[in-house]
Amino acid sequence: MEPGCGPVVMCQHMAGFDAESWTDIQRTFGTAEPVSLHQGWLAAEDPAFRPAVVRCGWNEGHVFVYAALEDVDIFNPITEFNEPSFLHGDVFEIFLRPSGQDAYYEFHVTPRNQRYQLRVPSTTAFHASAGNKAVRDEWRVHDWQIESRVRVDVLAQHWLVFASIPLAQIVEHGRVEVELAFSFSRYDCTRGANSPVLSSTSPHKTAHFHRQQEWGRLILCERISNENCC
Numbered sequence: 750m751e752p753g754c755g756p757v758v759m760c761q762h763m764a765g766f767d768a769e770s771w772t773d774i775q776r777t778f779g780t781a782e783p784v785s786l787h788q789g790w791l792a793a794e795d796p797a798f799r800p801a802v803v804r805c806g807w808n809e810g811h812v813f814v815y816a817a818l819e820d821v822d823i824f825n826p827i828t829e830f831n832e833p834s835f836l837h838g839d840v841f842e843i844f845l846r847p848s849g850q851d852a853y854y855e856f857h858v859t860p861r862n863q864r865y866q867l868r869v870p871s872t873t874a875f876h877a878s879a880g881n882k883a884v885r886d887e888w889r890v891h892d893w894q895i896e897s898r899v900r901v902d903v904l905a906q907h908w909l910v911f912a913s914i915p916l917a918q919i920v921e922h923g924r925v926e927v928e929l930a931f932s933f934s935r936y937d938c939t940r941g942a943n944s945p946v947l948s949s950t951s952p953h954k955t956a957h958f959h960r961q962q963e964w965g966r967l968i969l970c971e972r973i974s975n976e977n978c979c
């Protein structure tokens with residue numbers, strides 16, 4: 750599949766930080782290239798739109814994703830692993846497809862740190878499965894989980910997500926040499942509103958997060974020449 754037209758992010762190699770410390774996470778990822786969520790399918794952003802910014806890093810075993818999301822009503826009641834929580838409240842979504850493979854992964858994290866994980870065989874398979882809940886249920890990844898942490902600050906009206914995705918689980922044909930296709934998105938739900946406010950780092954022409962032609966490229970720096978990582 751050809752690279753999408755979304756943002757190109759130079760992903761720094763990260764080592765030696767404490768993933769259990771929000772202070773250390775914020776310090777370490779403060780130097781990472783930020784990518785913001787928008788509503789590219791709208792001529793003007795929804796009045797209820799709230800900003801969110803994502804920063805990434807990687808090491809030999811993992812891709813790291815750190816997101817800060819503004820939110821006036823932070824909630825999602827779902828607590829059971831691998832339930833489709835995006836139907837019920839706030840969700841931050843991670844899409845990753847290693848270069849050289851058709852299969853891609855979709856990971857959801859909620860303010861309660863509930864996770865929902867899918868392995869989609871291909872874009873073609875995704876579109877062919879439209880309306881077939883049984884097929885999509887079969888795509889749920891049950892035998893391993895990403896690691897994630899969430900910090901909610903109701904008074905400051907924001908929540909933070911830190912996720913660690915194991916490369917060995919998502920790369921199906923050996924070692925990732927240079928890059929992954931990516932997109933980050935969210936369902937921002939407010940109780941009493943008719944529908945969630947959607948946004949994405951990808952410049953989608955319609956509100957459809959699986960449109961890979963608009964995903965971005967996550968370049969793993971230190972696997973390519975330094976001048977391309979500046």
